[in-house]
Amino acid sequence: MPAVCFYFQVHQPYRLRQITPFEVGTHPDYFDSLNEEVCRKVAEKCYLPTNAIFLEHLKKYPDFRISYSISGITLEQFERWTPEVLKSFQDLAATGRVEFLGETYYHSLASLFDGREFRQQVAAHTAVIQKYFGQTPTTFRNTELIYSDGIADMVSEMGFKAMLSEGVDRVLGWRSPNVVYETATTKPMALLLKNYRLSDDIAFRFSARDWSAWPLGADTFAHWLHSLDGSAETINLFMDYETFGEHQWAETGIFEFLKALPEAVYRNPQFSFQTPSVLASDFPRHGSLSIPQAISWADSERDLSAWLGNAMQDDAITKLYSLHDLVMSKNNTALLHEWRLLQTSDHFYYLCTKYWSDGDVHKYFSSFESPHHAYMAFTNVLTDFIMKLEGTSQAAAAPTKPHRGIPAGRVHRKV
Amino acid sequence: MLGWELAPYNTGGLGVASLGLTQALAPMVRDIHFFLPDYTGSDSVFSHMNVIGAAGASGVTAPSLLPTSYSDFSSVTHEHSRKALHHGPAAFSSWYAQASVATSNQIHGKTSPEIIHAHDWMTYEAAQRVQDTTTSTPFVAHIHATEFDRAGGSEGHPAIHAIEQAGLTAADKVIAVSGYTAQIVNERYKIPSHKIAVIHNGVDQSQKPLPTSSFPLKGKHPVVLFIGRVTTMKGPEHFLRAAATVHASCPQARFLFCGSGDLEARTKELAAQLGLTGSIIFSPFLRGSDVQKAYAMADVVVIPSRSEPFGLVAVEAIQQGTPIVLTKQSGAAEVLPTVAQADHWDEALLAKHILTLISEPEVARAQVASAQKALTYLSWERAAKQVRDVYDELLHGAPVLNLAS
Numbered sequence: 152m153p154a155v156c157f158y159f160q161v162h163q164p165y166r167l168r169q170i171t172p173f174e175v176g177t178h179p180d181y182f183d184s185l186n187e188e189v190c191r192k193v194a195e196k197c198y199l200p201t202n203a204i205f206l207e208h209l210k211k212y213p214d215f216r217i218s219y220s221i222s223g224i225t226l227e228q229f230e231r232w233t234p235e236v237l238k239s240f241q242d243l244a245a246t247g248r249v250e251f252l253g254e255t256y257y258h259s260l261a262s263l264f265d266g267r268e269f270r271q272q273v274a275a276h277t278a279v280i281q282k283y284f285g286q287t288p289t290t291f292r293n294t295e296l297i298y299s300d301g302i303a304d305m306v307s308e309m310g311f312k313a314m315l316s317e318g319v320d321r322v323l324g325w326r327s328p329n330v331v332y333e334t335a336t337t338k339p340m341a342l343l344l345k346n347y348r349l350s351d352d353i354a355f356r357f358s359a360r361d362w363s364a365w366p367l368g369a370d371t372f373a374h375w376l377h378s379l380d381g382s383a384e385t386i387n388l389f390m391d392y393e394t395f396g397e398h399q400w401a402e403t404g405i406f407e408f409l410k411a412l413p414e415a416v417y418r419n420p421q422f423s424f425q426t427p428s429v430l431a432s433d434f435p436r437h438g439s440l441s442i443p444q445a446i447s448w449a450d451s452e453r454d455l456s457a458w459l460g461n462a463m464q465d466d467a468i469t470k471l472y473s474l475h476d477l478v479m480s481k482n483n484t485a486l487l488h489e490w491r492l493l494q495t496s497d498h499f500y501y502l503c504t505k506y507w508s509d510g511d512v513h514k515y516f517s518s519f520e521s522p523h524h525a526y527m528a529f530t531n532v533l534t535d536f537i538m539k540l541e542g543t544s545q546a547a548a549a550p551t552k553p554h555r556g557i558p559a560g561r562v563h564r565k566v
Numbered sequence: 567m568l569g570w571e572l573a574p575y576n577t578g579g580l581g582v583a584s585l586g587l588t589q590a591l592a593p594m595v596r597d598i599h600f601f602l603p604d605y606t607g608s609d610s611v612f613s614h615m616n617v618i619g620a621a622g623a624s625g626v627t628a629p630s631l632l633p634t635s636y637s638d639f640s641s642v643t644h645e646h647s648r649k650a651l652h653h654g655p656a657a658f659s660s661w662y663a664q665a666s667v668a669t670s671n672q673i674h675g676k677t678s679p680e681i682i683h684a685h686d687w688m689t690y691e692a693a694q695r696v697q698d699t700t701t702s703t704p705f706v707a708h709i710h711a712t713e714f715d716r717a718g719g720s721e722g723h724p725a726i727h728a729i730e731q732a733g734l735t736a737a738d739k740v741i742a743v744s745g746y747t748a749q750i751v752n753e754r755y756k757i758p759s760h761k762i763a764v765i766h767n768g769v770d771q772s773q774k775p776l777p778t779s780s781f782p783l784k785g786k787h788p789v790v791l792f793i794g795r796v797t798t799m800k801g802p803e804h805f806l807r808a809a810a811t812v813h814a815s816c817p818q819a820r821f822l823f824c825g826s827g828d829l830e831a832r833t834k835e836l837a838a839q840l841g842l843t844g845s846i847i848f849s850p851f852l853r854g855s856d857v858q859k860a861y862a863m864a865d866v867v868v869i870p871s872r873s874e875p876f877g878l879v880a881v882e883a884i885q886q887g888t889p890i891v892l893t894k895q896s897g898a899a900e901v902l903p904t905v906a907q908a909d910h911w912d913e914a915l916l917a918k919h920i921l922t923l924i925s926e927p928e929v930a931r932a933q934v935a936s937a938q939k940a941l942t943y944l945s946w947e948r949a950a951k952q953v954r955d956v957y958d959e960l961l962h963g964a965p966v967l968n969l970a971s
Contacts, residue, residue, distance in 0.1 A: 171849060172822050
């Protein structure tokens with residue numbers, strides 16, 4: 152009775168702008184007007200058409216299920232610029248067969264740096280999911296599927312029942328990603344691991360003309376899934392939602408693939424589509440898996456090296472988190488929000504200099520010419536932000552444009 | 567005159583000096599025909615002379631070598647340098663020589679120029695070839711920067727060095743922009759001292775200091791500025807290491823690092839390694855009024871060059887009223903003997919000077935006052951007269967006094 156478990160990551164960062172030396176101290180807007188442009192473009196190319204396809208599937212197949220994780224700052228952007236996208240996700244939620252996962256509101260790396268911050272950002276995200284979708288997340292997916300026993304401990308303490316991560320070979324060894332495991336935490340949770348080969352066939356290889364399986368049809372892909380019947384209990388297909396129509400353009404046939412997929416999968420009546428929470432409650436667990444060292448779904452290393460490791464990344468993030476006490480002492484919601492917007496993992500991803508491994512992927516996602524340009528944007532903004540905190544900028548403690556949709560009360564509350 | 571760049575179409579001090587010198591010199595000579603590798607515009611700022619793009623005028627185009635217009639001048643001049651190096655300095659140099667000869671023939675017809683005055687290595691071969699077409703026109707090699715400077719004191723590019731050596735040797739007179747450069751020309755290129763004239767650059771004396779009150783950083787944080795090309799020659803890493811020392815004892819200090827160049831990436835990584843993130847502001851190459859704004863915003867300007875023929879930044883900062891720390895390996899140190907100086911490798915002393923200037927306003931004010939007094943000597947008119955003297959000496963065997971009046 153193998154299940155196909157789809158989880159899609161929906162995320163758009165607030166990309167930083169290059170502020171000039173003459174703007175430092177004048178509390179300029181840190182964020183690029185590009186953000187609105189990207190949000191609108193991706194809405195049109197990806198979110199709206201893909202949501203429409205999934206809504207059709209949910210109407211047509213009574214036990215079809217999918218799950219999403221949408222970062223809080225992405226929901227903010229939808230509300231500001233593309234409320235129709237928010238509405239279309241709400242329509243999906245209304246079917247009752249779409250699960251929304253928990254994550255940090257700011258898509259941050261707080262789990263690695265500051266437990267207090269991490270818990271508060273998760274609580275803020277839970278609040279916003281409740282607000283928009285009327286659900287309380289019970290499954291957690293940390294930023295970029297970053298996972299370790301220590302992080303899982305914090306997550307289980309917060310009451311989550313399941314957690315997602317990457318099916319990293321060096322962790323799994325002989326074991327299969329295609330069953331449900333249990334976390335090695337005081338309060339055990341279900342642990343679901345991504346089948347990265349099959350996920351990446353869609354997310355990365357779909358349009359690769361030098362790939363032997365190109366062009367990939369829904370029948371072929373369903374056949375690959377069916378061939379796991381007997382060994383797999385769940386096939387976890389985790390990917391960026393932007394795969395559909397944005398990373399893989401409409402011209403590649405990705406939408407036709409998606410439209411045809413459920414029918415092709417259902418041709419083997421043993422197969423079903425499930426959400427993580429169903430897997431967590433109904434599926435057997437195949438032992439506990441201890442993962443002491445942090446893993447993630449990024450780059451071929453599948454570790455933290457996409458965000459941390461070079462001097463620019465390490466100094467930027469250390470300086471940012473060192474401001475914790477000062478930020479808290481200000482008791483200023485807008486400043487706190489701004490500090491947390493600077494924590495979004497993408498800012499550190501853009502600083503990555505691993506050109507030899509996944510440099511082209513980093514470059515694709517970055518709006519900056521180079522990691523060094525991204526560093527310039529970050530240190531200039533951080534210099535201004537510190538001045539704001541220290542009250543040495545022109546209008547002390549005046550925040551940049553406040554953003555709507557912040558559950559302010561929840562951000563402050565200790566969980 | 568054979569040039570490479572001309573402000574505002576410039577990436578460095580050469581373009582500024584070429585404009586300042588020609589503006590002051592124009593009334594003292596008959597005509598100036600100023601060659602650039604490529605120029606098709608008609609800017610009014612060049613109305614004192616005839617600016618000619620050799621690529622277009624000669625018909626000796628090298629499309630793979632040169633861009634077609636100066637429409638985006640900052641990237642174009644950068645492109646020049648990049649392409650010149652990519653194709654090899656020798657290839658560029660001989661193309662420019664060929665184009666210049668054709669252009670010169672077009673302008674002068676059967677007559678000859680009276681003086682051939684060439685600015686830096688890119689133009690020396692051109693000057694020699696143009697000289698070959700004349701019977702006895704003297705060739706003046708003006709040296710604004712040597713390959714030793716650009717390479718930060720090492721040998722540098724052998725082909726460029728060879729072109730420099732040939733040009734300086736062939737020249738009838740060498741004008742060095744400082745005693746420091748004259749010494750390099752003498753010691754490293756074996757040019758006899760009597761063939762070298764030291765003529766310090768002028769500075770635009772009309773520059774009025776900007777009010778400093780409008781900058782939000784001012785008065786809240788001491789601001790320490792680096793401004794210049796981010797290359798080995800300019801010593802950006804000395805600035806950053808000194809900055810780290812300053813940061814340690816004065817965490818309120820902010821560092822402003824302005825410039826573009828081949829060490830840009832490395833300097834950003836070094837700044838992060840030194841823990842300066844959040845205390846350092848980066849900016850690409852600034853031009854126009856932004857340069858002066860940067861001086862005005864700063865409490866101290868550091869010129870950490872490993873080898874600096876003159877160093878216009880020092881002068882411009884003093885004009886703005888901002889104190890400076892200067893390396894001894896610089897021509898400006900000759901004309902500003904009272905400013906804070908250190909050897910470029912002595913990052914501890916650089917840091918000490920910076921700390922003194924940001925913490926003791928009296929010292930800073932005194933330094934600026936005495937340096938400003940010294941600057942009155944540095945007019946472009948004085949430089950132009952000295953250049954005119956060199957011409958007269960070449961043409962008549964001795965300077966002709968008061969020729970301009």
